[in-house]
Amino acid sequence: MKYGVVAFPSKKLQDLANGYRKRYDPHYALITPHMTIKGVFDADDKEIEQVAKAIQEVASKHKPFELNVSKVSTFAPITNTIFFKVTVNDDILALHKDLNEDFFGDQPEYSFVPHITIAQKLTSGEHDDIIGQLKMVGADHTEMIDRIHLLYQLEDGSWTVYETFRLDGVN
Amino acid sequence: MKYGVVAFPSKKLQDLANGYRKRYDPHYALITPHMTIKGVFDADDKEIEQVAKAIQEVASKHKPFELNVSKVSTFAPITNTIFFKVTVNDDILALHKDLNEDFFGDQPEYSFVPHITIAQKLTSGEHDDIIGQLKMVGADHTEMIDRIHLLYQLEDGSWTVYETFRLDGVN
Numbered sequence: 493m494k495y496g497v498v499a500f501p502s503k504k505l506q507d508l509a510n511g512y513r514k515r516y517d518p519h520y521a522l523i524t525p526h527m528t529i530k531g532v533f534d535a536d537d538k539e540i541e542q543v544a545k546a547i548q549e550v551a552s553k554h555k556p557f558e559l560n561v562s563k564v565s566t567f568a569p570i571t572n573t574i575f576f577k578v579t580v581n582d583d584i585l586a587l588h589k590d591l592n593e594d595f596f597g598d599q600p601e602y603s604f605v606p607h608i609t610i611a612q613k614l615t616s617g618e619h620d621d622i623i624g625q626l627k628m629v630g631a632d633h634t635e636m637i638d639r640i641h642l643l644y645q646l647e648d649g650s651w652t653v654y655e656t657f658r659l660d661g662v663n
Numbered sequence: 664m665k666y667g668v669v670a671f672p673s674k675k676l677q678d679l680a681n682g683y684r685k686r687y688d689p690h691y692a693l694i695t696p697h698m699t700i701k702g703v704f705d706a707d708d709k710e711i712e713q714v715a716k717a718i719q720e721v722a723s724k725h726k727p728f729e730l731n732v733s734k735v736s737t738f739a740p741i742t743n744t745i746f747f748k749v750t751v752n753d754d755i756l757a758l759h760k761d762l763n764e765d766f767f768g769d770q771p772e773y774s775f776v777p778h779i780t781i782a783q784k785l786t787s788g789e790h791d792d793i794i795g796q797l798k799m800v801g802a803d804h805t806e807m808i809d810r811i812h813l814l815y816q817l818e819d820g821s822w823t824v825y826e827t828f829r830l831d832g833v834n
Contacts, residue, residue, distance in 0.1 A: 493674060500823050503664060507818045514819065521692030524823040641824060647678045648685065652671050652695040653812060653824035 494645040495540060497530035497547065497591055499637045501559060509610050516611030523651040527578055527608050529588055529640060533597030543596045544655055547642055550590045551657035556638035557583035561631045572619040575607035576631045665816040666711060668701035668718065668762055670808045672730060680747065680781050687782030694822040698749055698779050700759055700811060704768030714767045715826055718813055721761045722828035727809035728754035732802040743790040746778035747802045
């Protein structure tokens with residue numbers, strides 16, 4: 493079964509992202525707006541119990557982190573994915589590191605660019621048509637994230653939450 | 664903000680339900696297949712923290728429950744909603760009671776019929792066309808549910824998990 497770890501931002505930021513996703517993201521219906529912290533990995537029913545325990549341990553050692561989005565950016569030309577860029581900070585990096593290095597699942601192939609996707613699978617033409625305007629509108633929002641979620645994927649591609657973990661460490 | 668409490672069944676049962684929901688349930692994209700334990704209620708940001716604590720207390724006192732679906736049933740003629748009927752048992756009833764009687768939110772207006780919706784918002788004609796076949800195919804699945812989820816609703820109608828609570832009581 494396929495799993496992943498994400499943070500869901502507040503309703504306010506999710507509503508904002510969904511305004512774009514509804515039009516520009518074919519994954520709109522598969523999952524609500526999120527920031528991925530650990531990308532897709534495979535685990536069987538036995539393994540995931542151990543993984544969940546390990547995530548619990550990591551979460552208990554991390555404190556809530558600030559999620560600040562201050563601009564719209566794009567992964568083009570690598571992929572035509574447009575996103576709210578999340579400002580990197582030590583808390584986010586440390587949490588990502590603990591869930592990806594020396595942890596269950598493969599090492600990430602790309603460097604970590606924390607983000608909330610608002611458009612993807614666009615043609616280059618579509619991408620180029622809207623990126624200018626989206627960048628101009630931009631984004632400006634700050635909030636605290638105090639929990640992360642372990643999700644699993646159904647056959648139709650949609651994601652269900654398996655478990656929530658509160659970030660209740662002090663460091 | 665609107666909240667609700669549900670149990671998500673296993674991937675196997677969700678995949679089965681989604682096979683029908685994809686065709687027959689306009690809420691298909693808003694939430695993955697679930698059994699509602701506490702229907703929609705309103706709470707503000709302050710209140711929900713208290714409610715979450717109260718749900719945590721309830722969950723800690725209840726043990727995992729058996730979820731058995733053995734037939735397809737319908738709420739017609741009240742509503743044209745078709746569902747996997749969940750066999751009532753003492754554990755489910757007790758959990759439902761503790762989250763609805765003398766608990767935050769209004770008392771439920773209808774008696775509790777635990778179920779997993781597979782079709783809704785059908786016209787009477789559509790309903791009558793498919794109910795016979797769905798009943799004949801039926802359902803037959805049993806599993807243990809060891810956690811419940813508190814969800815909130817976004818402006819577009821979709822639901823995000825706020826928190827997971829393990830049923831880790833012994834009674």
